[in-house]
Amino acid sequence: MIQKLHDQLQSLGRVAVAFSGGVDSTLVLKFALDALGAENVVALLAVSPSLPQSEKEDAVALARGLGARIEMLPTEEVSDPAYQANAPNRCYYCKDHVYRALRKFAEQNGIEHVLDGMNAEDTLDVRPGRAAARELKILSPLHDHGFSKQDVRFTAKALGLPNWDKPAAACLASRVPYGTSVTPKLLSQIEQAEAALFDLGFRELRVRHHGDVARLEVPEAELMRALQKREAITAALRAAGYVYVTLDLAGLRTGSMNEVLKARAA
Missing domain, CATH: 3.40.50.620 (HUPs)
Structure with missing residues (x-):
């Protein structure tokens, strides 16, 4: 191969x-x-x-x-x-x-x-x-x-590549529900929110944007840790402009914004 x-x-x-x-x-x-x-x-x-x-x-x-x-x-x-x-x-x-x-x-x-x-x-x-x-x-x-x-x-x-275990990433627009206009201001807000959570020690996450609501996805193994850091997470996401902060109990899923498309097609 x-x-x-x-x-x-x-x-x-x-x-x-x-x-x-x-x-x-x-x-x-x-x-x-x-x-x-x-x-x-x-x-x-x-x-x-x-x-x-x-x-x-x-x-x-x-x-x-x-x-x-x-x-x-x-x-x-x-x-x-x-x-x-x-x-x-x-x-x-x-x-x-x-x-x-x-x-x-x-x-x-x-x-x-x-x-x-x-x-x-x-x-x-x-x-x-x-x-x-x-x-x-x-x-x-x-x-x-x-x-x-x-x-x-x-x-x-x-081959010794330093990023061999780097978590999968996706463009910031993938955090926005279909039908919600994607603007530089909105993308900047999401970037700020995720950067703040990386600073809290999380390695893999998504902040899904739902207007005033931030829906945080972390791997299932990190859910308890996220709950333990809920005050710091809430403060960070509110500083980024969100009013409400939620933790998705289903955990991190790549392409989770596509789930609504699959549900509609079912």
Whole structure:
């Protein structure tokens, strides 16, 4: 599996990697660097209000630590009315802006191929952004060669990647219920809220935005700890602008905002 992926990358010549700092795109970047050399690889980080500042800083440091050139590309999805409307296909408009920016950079720099970090399990959830990737001919080597999430983490650990066990992340807009307009101000509020909770020692969480209500999701194993820190959590989230603070007893679920779509379809 790894050898076939390596051979594929070697055949591409020069590549740009859609890089977020997550373990998937980091593994793709590492494979590309090993197969092609740093002179033939560039990491491209899409920057907008939907990306937390801490994630941007970590991604830049990580890419440079691997010896990769990294370019930060401002993207304009938050200014797009179709994105702001936050319909269930919002991710399509987001990825359309992001991949077009990456594709434009690649073409301007004589790079034919743009790679992303989609793995073989990423099609199991609601992911409208995949249509944009197909339209813009973005390659997904981990998916194509059958890397599961577990395969990705195992391989990243074996290769010594420092973020092999980093919790999965998602853009800040994924905290907003469909139909609620996504604005830079709202995204900033969510970023502030989550940053405050990370400062309290939580490693993995989501603050789901429901108007005046913040619905906190943490892993089930952390529920008791969250209750023990309820006063500090409440103070932090109220400081971020929320009036009411709730703890979701079902725990952290990736893509939990999609549950309403599945319920409607049932």
